[in-house]
Amino acid sequence: MARRISFTPYEGPAGGWGSVRSLARHTTAQRVPLAAPPLLIHQNKPHGFACVSCAWSKPAEPHPFEFCENGAKATLWEITDKRATPALFARHTLAEFRTWPDHDLEDQGRLTHPMRWDPASDKYVPVEWSEAFAEIGRELRAIREEDPESAVFYASGRASLETSYMYQLLARLYGNNNLPDSSNMCHESTSVALPKSIGVPVGTTVLDDFEKTGCLLFFGQNPGVNSPRMLHPLQECSKRGVPIITFNPLRERGLERFLNPQSPPEMLSGKDTPISSQYHQLKPGGDIAAIAGMCKALFALDDEAKAAGRPRVLDVDFLEQHTHGLGEFEAWVRATSWSDIERDSGLSREALEGAARVYASAESAIGIYGMGLTQHKDGVTNARMLINLLLLRGNIGKPGAGILPVRGHSNVQGQRTVGIAEKPELVPLDKLAELYGFDPPRKEGLATIPACEAILEGKIRAFVSLGGNFLRAVPEHARMERAWTRMRLSVQVATKLNRSHLIPAEVTYLLPCLGRLERDVQNGVEQSVSMEDTSACIHGSKGRHEPASPHLLSEPRIVAEIAKAALPHNPKVPWDAWVADYAKIRDAIERTWPDQFADFNARMWTPGGFPRPLPARHRVWKTETGKANFVTPEKMDSFAEVAAPGDDVLRLMTVRSNDQFNTTIYGYRDRFRGIQGTRRVVMMNARDLERFGLADGDVVTLEGAARDGEVRRVENMRVVEYDVPQGACAAYYPECNPLIPLWHHADESQVPAAKSVPVRVRASAQPWSP
Structure with missing residues (x-):
C-alpha cells in the first residue's frame, strides 16, 4: 500500500493526543486491540515485566500507566498477532x-x-x-x-x-x-571515560535525585524519542522552577514542551509544560568547546567572587579534598580563547556565560547526556569534559547531583x-x-x-x-x-x-x-x-x-x-x-x-530496584590517584582530521525518528519533525541550501567526504529545509551508516562517530523514490 508523503512542521508538544493517536494506530496495525491493554498495565511495574525498549529507571511508586509511546510500541511489536x-x-x-x-x-x-x-x-x-x-x-x-x-x-x-x-x-x-x-556502538565512550575520571563505568544518579536537584544540564540526548518516560521527572522539575539547560544541534520537541497523556486535566485543557529554560543549538561536535566556555565563565565568576570577598563559585573544599589535576585543566581553560570557543561550539560567548551563571547559582546539578556526546571521534573526551564541569562545583556524590548517561537498550x-x-x-x-x-x-x-x-x-x-x-x-x-x-x-x-x-x-x-x-x-x-x-x-x-x-x-x-x-x-x-x-x-x-x-534472589523484586554499590556515589574514587580526576583535552574538535578539505563538506549527524527504536522501524511518521511517509530525506540549513544552489524538495546523493578518499554514497535522498546548524545536516540511522568509515570512531572507545560524519551533497537527476 502506498504511503502518504508529507512534510509539515509539527506544532504540538511531546506526548499529548499525538501520542494517544499513535498508539491507537499501532495497536490496530499489529492486530492486538484486546490483548494490549491488560498487558501494558503491567509494564515496568513491580512483579510485572521490564520494557523491551529503553533502560530508563523504574520508579518505586509507578504511574498508573508506567509506559511511554515508544515503550508501548515495542510491546505491541512483540505481542503482534502477525506470524x-x-x-x-x-x-x-x-x-x-x-x-x-x-x-x-x-x-x-x-x-x-x-x-x-x-x-x-x-x-x-x-x-x-x-x-x-x-x-x-x-x-x-x-x-x-x-x-x-x-x-x-x-x-x-x-x-x-x-x-x-x-x-x-x-x-x-x-x-x-x-x-x-x-x-x-553507543555508550562504550562512557564506559571508557568515566573510570579514569571518577572510578566507575556508569552514571552516579538515581531517580530520586531529580526530586532534589537544582539544575539539569542536557547534552545530546533526546528524551521525547529515546526515553519518553524521562519526560515525567523533567516536567516535575520544570514545574518546580528547576532550570533545564539544553545543548543540542536540533531543537527536539521533547526538550521543548511536554503534555502528559496520563494527566486528564492537561489532556482536556491542552496546557503543556515548557521543558528547557535555555536551548543552545551548538554545532555537531561542539560539545568540548561549549563546556570549555562554561568552565571559562565559571573561573571568571570565581575570580570576581574572590576579589569582592563573596562566597566562592568553585567548591574549593571538594576540589582540595577530592580531586586531582585541576591546575592543568584550569590553565588549559584560561589559555583557550573565546574566539576559538565560539568558532568550535557554534555558540556565542554571551550564551555560554549565561548558561554558566545559572549553573553557578544552583546548589546541585545533574549532567545528562546521550549518544550526541558519545558518537564522535572525541566522544570519550566529551564525557570527561562534562565530568570536569560537574567537579568544579562538587556535583558528584551528593543528593540531587551526578552524571547521568542515558542508556538506550533495556x-x-x-x-x-x-x-x-x-x-x-x-x-x-x-x-x-x-x-x-x-x-x-x-x-x-x-x-x-x-x-x-x-x-x-x-x-x-x-x-x-x-x-x-x-x-x-x-x-x-x-x-x-x-x-x-x-x-x-x-x-x-x-x-x-x-x-x-x-x-x-x-x-x-x-x-x-x-x-x-x-x-x-x-x-x-x-x-x-x-x-x-x-x-x-x-x-x-x-x-x-x-x-x-x-x-x-x-x-x-x-x-x-x-x-x-x-x-x-x-x-x-x-x-x-x-x-x-x-x-x-x-x-x-x-x-x-x-x-x-548480595542476596540477589531476595532483593530482585525490590520496588524501584536495588542499586548496585557505586563508590563514586559516596565520594570514594577507585582511580589510580584515589581521587576524581580532571582530564584535560588535547583539542576541542577533531573533525578536520577526518574530513577532506573544502568548504562544501558538511557534518552529517544520524538521527532516529519518533517511529523507531534502534534499527527497528515501527512506521514512517516522524511526528516531531513533521516528516511522514518516508525516511529518504536529508535535513539541511536554509543558508546551506542557498550556498549549494539547492531547494527544498530537490533530490540529492550524499557522498562520503572522508580523508581516505574512498567512495561512499547514499542515493535517492530528498532535501528538507530544517532548523539545523549551518554547516551540518541530519539524516536517518541506519540508512546513512554506509557513509561512516569503519575507521571513523571515538578515540579509545571505538564507538562509530555517527554524529559527525563528513559528507558532500550532490544534486541528482534521478527521480525520487520514498
Whole structure:
C-alpha cells in the first residue's frame, strides 16, 4: 500500500493526543486491540515485566500507566498477532527479502520455527531444534579445534542478566573474549571515560535525585524519542522552577514542551509544560568547546567572587579534598580563547556565560547526556569534559547531583555488569576459574569495530548473535555484507526477521526465542529474569503473555543447548539445572560478584530496584590517584582530521525518528519533525541550501567526504529545509551508516562517530523514490 508523503512542521508538544493517536494506530496495525491493554498495565511495574525498549529507571511508586509511546510500541511489536511462519519463507528467497524495507521485514511478525538456510533454493527451511543444535555444535567444535579466536559471540542489549551470564561463560569456555555488544556502538565512550575520571563505568544518579536537584544540564540526548518516560521527572522539575539547560544541534520537541497523556486535566485543557529554560543549538561536535566556555565563565565568576570577598563559585573544599589535576585543566581553560570557543561550539560567548551563571547559582546539578556526546571521534573526551564541569562545583556524590548517561537498550548496561565484555580486566576471571574449573582466556577479545575488521580480513569463521541486527547497525553495510558470506557459520537468535538474517554464511541458522513479555515455563514452573536500568538499579521481570508459538525456546535454553553441543562436558557448569530454575543462575551471578549482587534472589523484586554499590556515589574514587580526576583535552574538535578539505563538506549527524527504536522501524511518521511517509530525506540549513544552489524538495546523493578518499554514497535522498546548524545536516540511522568509515570512531572507545560524519551533497537527476 502506498504511503502518504508529507512534510509539515509539527506544532504540538511531546506526548499529548499525538501520542494517544499513535498508539491507537499501532495497536490496530499489529492486530492486538484486546490483548494490549491488560498487558501494558503491567509494564515496568513491580512483579510485572521490564520494557523491551529503553533502560530508563523504574520508579518505586509507578504511574498508573508506567509506559511511554515508544515503550508501548515495542510491546505491541512483540505481542503482534502477525506470524512469520515457514510458509512465508517458502514463498520468498533471501534475495527477494533483501529488496524489502526494514519495516516490512519485521512487520511480518513473530518467528515461529527454527530455520536453516538452504543454499540450493536460497530459502530458509524448517528444522528440528535437536538437529539445529547438533549441527551448530559440530561446526563450532571444528572451528574451535582450528582456532577458538575465530568465533564471535555478539549480544544485543535486550538479553536478561541470566542469559548474559550464561552467554559470556559460553564464550570463555569456548576459548575467547570475543564478546562485542550493542554498547560498543553507543555508550562504550562512557564506559571508557568515566573510570579514569571518577572510578566507575556508569552514571552516579538515581531517580530520586531529580526530586532534589537544582539544575539539569542536557547534552545530546533526546528524551521525547529515546526515553519518553524521562519526560515525567523533567516536567516535575520544570514545574518546580528547576532550570533545564539544553545543548543540542536540533531543537527536539521533547526538550521543548511536554503534555502528559496520563494527566486528564492537561489532556482536556491542552496546557503543556515548557521543558528547557535555555536551548543552545551548538554545532555537531561542539560539545568540548561549549563546556570549555562554561568552565571559562565559571573561573571568571570565581575570580570576581574572590576579589569582592563573596562566597566562592568553585567548591574549593571538594576540589582540595577530592580531586586531582585541576591546575592543568584550569590553565588549559584560561589559555583557550573565546574566539576559538565560539568558532568550535557554534555558540556565542554571551550564551555560554549565561548558561554558566545559572549553573553557578544552583546548589546541585545533574549532567545528562546521550549518544550526541558519545558518537564522535572525541566522544570519550566529551564525557570527561562534562565530568570536569560537574567537579568544579562538587556535583558528584551528593543528593540531587551526578552524571547521568542515558542508556538506550533495556539491559545493555546490565550485560556488561555480568561479563559481556571483550576486556578481560573487567571480568573476575579468577573467580570464574575457581567456580567452573577452567582457565579463562586472558587475551583481549574483539569489540564491534575490531570484529568488523576481522570479518573483512576473513579471520572470523563463526558469528553467533544473541539478538540484534548487527549488519544493519554497523558502518559500511555493503562491505560488511559481502565479507559476511565468506564465513562458515552464522547463528541468529531472534524474535523477528531483520536484514542481518538475510545475509547467509555457508551454514546459517535462524533460531526463534521467547520474548521478554511471554510466559517462560521451565520444568513446569514460570520463570523470571532480571535487568539493570540506566541508574544501575536491578529489577525483576516476569512475562505475562502467551508465547507466539509452541516451538519457541527461551534464550537461556538456547544458550545452554549450544554450549552443551559445542563444548566438552564440564561437570561444574550445570547448564540443565540453570535452565530448569533461573534462580540458580542468579545464585551463580551472586557467587561471581558477591559485592554487587548480595542476596540477589531476595532483593530482585525490590520496588524501584536495588542499586548496585557505586563508590563514586559516596565520594570514594577507585582511580589510580584515589581521587576524581580532571582530564584535560588535547583539542576541542577533531573533525578536520577526518574530513577532506573544502568548504562544501558538511557534518552529517544520524538521527532516529519518533517511529523507531534502534534499527527497528515501527512506521514512517516522524511526528516531531513533521516528516511522514518516508525516511529518504536529508535535513539541511536554509543558508546551506542557498550556498549549494539547492531547494527544498530537490533530490540529492550524499557522498562520503572522508580523508581516505574512498567512495561512499547514499542515493535517492530528498532535501528538507530544517532548523539545523549551518554547516551540518541530519539524516536517518541506519540508512546513512554506509557513509561512516569503519575507521571513523571515538578515540579509545571505538564507538562509530555517527554524529559527525563528513559528507558532500550532490544534486541528482534521478527521480525520487520514498
